[in-house]
Amino acid sequence: MPDSNQANLIRLPPACKCRHISKFRLLLQAHCSLLPAVNSSLQFPPEGSENENKDIDFKILFLSCSKVYRAKQLHALLMVSGRAQDIFLSTRLVNLYANLGDVSFARNTFDQIPKKNIFTWNSMLSAYTRFGRFREAVNCFYHLLLASGLRPDSYTFPPVLKACGNIVDGEKLHCWVLKLGFEWDVFVAASLVHMYSRFGFLCIARQLFNNMPVRDLGSWNAMISGFCQNGNAAEALDVLDEMRSEGVKMDPVTVASLLPVCALADDIVIGMLIHLYVVKHGLEADVFVSNALINMYAKFGILGHARRVFEQMEVRDLVSWNSIIAAYEQNDDPNTALGLFKKMQLLGFRPDLLTAVSLASIVSQLSDRQSSRCVHGFIVRRHWFVEDVVIGNAVVDMYAKVGAIDSSRTLFEELPVKDVISWNSLITGYAQNGLASEAIEVYQMMEEHREIIPNQGTWVSILPAYSHVGALQQGMRIHGRLIKNCLYLDVFVGTCLVDLYGKCGRLDDAMSLFYQVPRTSSVPWNAIISCHGIHGHGDQTLKLFNQMLDEGVKPDHVTFVSLLAACSHSGLVDEGQRFFYVMQEKCGITPSLKHYGSMVDLLGRAGRLEMAYDFIKNMPIQPDASVWGALLGACRIHGNVELGSFASDRLFEVDSENVGYYVLLSNIYANVGKWERVDKVRSLARDRGLKKTPGWSSIEVNNKVDVFYTGNQTHPKCVEIYKELKVLTARMKSLGYIPDYSFVLQDVEDDEKEHILMSHSERLAIAFGIISTPPKSTIRIFKNLRVCGDCHEATKFISRIAEREIIVPHEDETGKQVRGAVGIKNTCKSHFQTTAPKSCYMRPPGGILAPGESIIATGNSTSLELLYFAQQFVRGRQARRNHYVRCTRGIPESFDSQKINPNQRPHAVSGEFRG
DNA sequence: CCAGACTTTT
Numbered sequence: 001m002p003d004s005n006q007a008n009l010i011r012l013p014p015a016c017k018c019r020h021i022s023k024f025r026l027l028l029q030a031h032c033s034l035l036p037a038v039n040s041s042l043q044f045p046p047e048g049s050e051n052e053n054k055d056i057d058f059k060i061l062f063l064s065c066s067k068v069y070r071a072k073q074l075h076a077l078l079m080v081s082g083r084a085q086d087i088f089l090s091t092r093l094v095n096l097y098a099n100l101g102d103v104s105f106a107r108n109t110f111d112q113i114p115k116k117n118i119f120t121w122n123s124m125l126s127a128y129t130r131f132g133r134f135r136e137a138v139n140c141f142y143h144l145l146l147a148s149g150l151r152p153d154s155y156t157f158p159p160v161l162k163a164c165g166n167i168v169d170g171e172k173l174h175c176w177v178l179k180l181g182f183e184w185d186v187f188v189a190a191s192l193v194h195m196y197s198r199f200g201f202l203c204i205a206r207q208l209f210n211n212m213p214v215r216d217l218g219s220w221n222a223m224i225s226g227f228c229q230n231g232n233a234a235e236a237l238d239v240l241d242e243m244r245s246e247g248v249k250m251d252p253v254t255v256a257s258l259l260p261v262c263a264l265a266d267d268i269v270i271g272m273l274i275h276l277y278v279v280k281h282g283l284e285a286d287v288f289v290s291n292a293l294i295n296m297y298a299k300f301g302i303l304g305h306a307r308r309v310f311e312q313m314e315v316r317d318l319v320s321w322n323s324i325i326a327a328y329e330q331n332d333d334p335n336t337a338l339g340l341f342k343k344m345q346l347l348g349f350r351p352d353l354l355t356a357v358s359l360a361s362i363v364s365q366l367s368d369r370q371s372s373r374c375v376h377g378f379i380v381r382r383h384w385f386v387e388d389v390v391i392g393n394a395v396v397d398m399y400a401k402v403g404a405i406d407s408s409r410t411l412f413e414e415l416p417v418k419d420v421i422s423w424n425s426l427i428t429g430y431a432q433n434g435l436a437s438e439a440i441e442v443y444q445m446m447e448e449h450r451e452i453i454p455n456q457g458t459w460v461s462i463l464p465a466y467s468h469v470g471a472l473q474q475g476m477r478i479h480g481r482l483i484k485n486c487l488y489l490d491v492f493v494g495t496c497l498v499d500l501y502g503k504c505g506r507l508d509d510a511m512s513l514f515y516q517v518p519r520t521s522s523v524p525w526n527a528i529i530s531c532h533g534i535h536g537h538g539d540q541t542l543k544l545f546n547q548m549l550d551e552g553v554k555p556d557h558v559t560f561v562s563l564l565a566a567c568s569h570s571g572l573v574d575e576g577q578r579f580f581y582v583m584q585e586k587c588g589i590t591p592s593l594k595h596y597g598s599m600v601d602l603l604g605r606a607g608r609l610e611m612a613y614d615f616i617k618n619m620p621i622q623p624d625a626s627v628w629g630a631l632l633g634a635c636r637i638h639g640n641v642e643l644g645s646f647a648s649d650r651l652f653e654v655d656s657e658n659v660g661y662y663v664l665l666s667n668i669y670a671n672v673g674k675w676e677r678v679d680k681v682r683s684l685a686r687d688r689g690l691k692k693t694p695g696w697s698s699i700e701v702n703n704k705v706d707v708f709y710t711g712n713q714t715h716p717k718c719v720e721i722y723k724e725l726k727v728l729t730a731r732m733k734s735l736g737y738i739p740d741y742s743f744v745l746q747d748v749e750d751d752e753k754e755h756i757l758m759s760h761s762e763r764l765a766i767a768f769g770i771i772s773t774p775p776k777s778t779i780r781i782f783k784n785l786r787v788c789g790d791c792h793e794a795t796k797f798i799s800r801i802a803e804r805e806i807i808v809p810h811e812d813e814t815g816k817q818v819r820g821a822v823g824i825k826n827t828c829k830s831h832f833q834t835t836a837p838k839s840c841y842m843r844p845p846g847g848i849l850a851p852g853e854s855i856i857a858t859g860n861s862t863s864l865e866l867l868y869f870a871q872q873f874v875r876g877r878q879a880r881r882n883h884y885v886r887c888t889r890g891i892p893e894s895f896d897s898q899k900i901n902p903n904q905r906p907h908a909v910s911g912e913f914r915g
Numbered sequence: 916c917c918a919g920a921c922t923t924t925t
Contacts, residue, residue, distance in 0.1 A: 062916085092916050122917040129918095158918040187919045194920065221920035228921095256921035291922040298923095322923045354923055361925085393925040421925055 098127030197226025263299035298327030364401035400429025463496035470782035502531025538570025564598035604634020625655030
């Protein structure tokens with residue numbers, strides 16, 4: 001008997017006093033809650049035929065258990081009334097526990113049943129399967145088979161077939177099905193079809209399906225879902241046609257299987273047709289169907305439809321909420337997603353692991369560092385990290401995206417299980433935070449783990465890291481590996497390779513690779529356009545853009561960022577302005593801050609500083625740091641102190657953290673010798689706790705990338721490097737090199753200045769290159785910051801003395817560069833962003849030019865620098881009258897500085913050597 | 916009393 005306390009708690013309605021059995025039953029049904037029912041059945045045992053009534057009453061009792069504790073009370077009741085040994089009731093009890101999700105209690109109950117029948121076993125088996133405890137289900141099956149002496153029936157196989165973990169188990173089970181003669185059972189056969197298709201053996205599945213004498217809807221669904229889950233949309237739709245021609249109607253399950261492949265096959269028409277069918281047949285009421293619809297529309301990016309389906313749902317479950325949140329999150333609307341998440345919580349839905357995955361992504365899109373810690377804590381408290389790798393990967397990714405790369409690393413180390421995606425996330429994280437050498441290091445660690453097999457995502461994250469530091473050799477090794485498995489033809493991987501070759505100055509290789517990868521999407525186009533832009537081939541960029549339009553590829557916002565940057569670097573002001581117009585009017589793209597920044601850069605770099613300022617004033621959105629930064633950069637190029645200091649005031653209002661801008665401003669003052677202003681800016685930066693980003697240069701020698709910082713004395717070959725530099729400097733001086741101390745932004749003695757210039761990172765790297773590579777081979781240097789003008793000069797001399805081609809591309813002064821396609825997810829959304837470094841790329845800098853070859857100079861160099869360079873080139877080659885340099889823009893045919901209009905500053909000079 | 920087929924994932 002339940003204890004008296006409990007009995008007192010239960011207040012029976014007055015109708016219970018009635019002893020008549022039918023009224024008693026009505027009462028139980030009306031109050032379908034266990035405790036009154038238990039009490040009633042104990043206090044008022046039903047009359048009439050015992051056996052008949054006993055069953056019915058217990059059925060109601062079982063039905064009324066909706067919580068585990070009630071099931072336990074019922075269990076107790078069965079024990080006290082001596083019914084626990086009843087095979088029928090105890091089997092129901094096993095089921096009850098299983099239905100309530102307590103598999104271990106079900107197992108306990110199961111174990112306590114002395115004589116089990118096949119129903120009992122089947123119940124236990126299906127309980128294991130339903131809760132994903134597949135190993136135990138299969139073990140249980142073999143136990144039944146070998147130890148119980150019972151014969152499995154047709155109910156036994158479907159759960160076991162679902163539970164089997166690999167094809168070997170599956171084939172063994174298939175043998176048992178045949179041996180025991182169950183292959184003609186519709187359910188068993190459908191389960192076999194499903195199992196084979198799950199392991200990708202679609203031919204066997206199809207064969208079995210064709211041989212089925214009777215097919216019910218479930219069998220058709222098993223076959224269709226088999227094809228769907230293998231991404232085989234065409235076959236799935238064929239089966240659907242067959243099914244409909246046999247007069248079988250689609251049910252919610254069919255629809256829910258088919259909808260995801262519509263998104264996969266990129267076929268919105270079929271998807272909408274199915275939606276019509278759903279509406280017509282009223283299948284919307286099924287949560288699975290509506291959820292699948294939401295997901296499909298989300299994948300097509302049609303958020304309006306997704307939202308409408310969601311709003312019209314009468315019953316929403318956790319999956320519905322997860323789906324709609326993920327829909328907004330994946331379509332770059334984190335704020336709406338967050339709003340929905342809050343609403344979901346208010347309505348009392350408990351977030352699950354997948355909600356947390358979306359949440360992590362939302363937080364990283366909002367780049368909200370504070371919340372990222374909250375999300376982490378939220379997940380730790382629920383012990384989800386041990387449950388699933390996915391969530392761990394998501395959080396590693398989140399920390400990396402909000403810039404907390406150290407937290408990302410720490411968490412990565414702590415993950416109980418790591419898969420290839422975990423590694424990819426960390427590599428991508430380092431790469432996106434500009435820490436390319438760390439990314440490479442992690443990649444090498446990953447290669448040491450034999451069990452982790454790199455995939456597309458790995459290549460897409462490591463290749464940009466290689467191109468970041470200019471590790472062409474290592475990148476090419478990867479290229480070799482990719483050729484073996486044909487992955488280099490993958491759009492994203494191929495694009496990364498194009499980017500690598502392009503960034504490393506191998507534009508020809510980049511182009512030939514570009515023509516091999518599929519180019520129906522804008523992704524590879526953006527990369528190749530950007531690469532040409534970086535190297536100042538403005539005309540080539542325009543050609544490529546036209547070609548892109550001819551081939552019917554729709555340019556996206558990234559295309560225009562690359563295009564505008566390219567115009568800016570090649571001084572194509574009018575073209576740039578035209579593209580800005582085309583983008584809005586013809587392509588319907590609303591310009592983002594990046595586009596505005598590029599436009600300011602375009603105008604400013606060309607010397608139209610007032611126009612650039614007016615442009616900023618007329619912007620419909622609030623200008624951010626990148627826009628003011630572009631203006632400041634332009635002021636530095638053109639030495640406009642006044643506008644520069646104005647721009648920097650605005651700049652520090654929106655971003656006072658980026659040390660690069662302080663450096664820019666102090667350079668502006670230093671160039672005009674306003675040292676006290678320089679000091680002021682420096683102390684301002686110091687007071688705000690900012691440290692100058694150390695400039696580095698890197699060089700790849702023997703598959704290893706060496707990075708040098710200015711004044712670096714820790715390199716193993718340090719002594720030789722400085723020795724070489726001394727020799728070089730002496731020879732340079734004899735050839736007329738005069739160190740330009742204006743680039744030393746410190747007020748020190750001249751010989752100290754000379755030493756500072758000599759130990760600039762770039763020169764250390766070059767010297768190291770000269771002593772470590774065979775004579776005459778090309779030296780490729782990579783830098784993170786802008787080159788200093790003196791190094792730029794010195795490099796030309798060194799190139800001539802050492803008879804080496806020296807290539808030095810470099811980046812923005814802010815050291816900020818959004819690097820290419822990092823991370824699959826991003827690339828899928830064509831975020832193939834390669835903001836062009838504002839480069840000064842010369843080929844060959846020393847003027848060693850073969851007939852027909854051309855030189856290119858672009859970027860930060862002022863027209864006079866360019867002119868000087870070109871003259872040097874001509875002199876260096878002992879130019880004759882019939883040697884001439886053809887200029888693409890701005891500079892007249894001969895190098896007569898008098899004819900140059902200083903307002904029309906050329907930014908690309910290409911020269912041709914005609915002997 | 917027990918069975919199959921279906922939606923969300925970094």
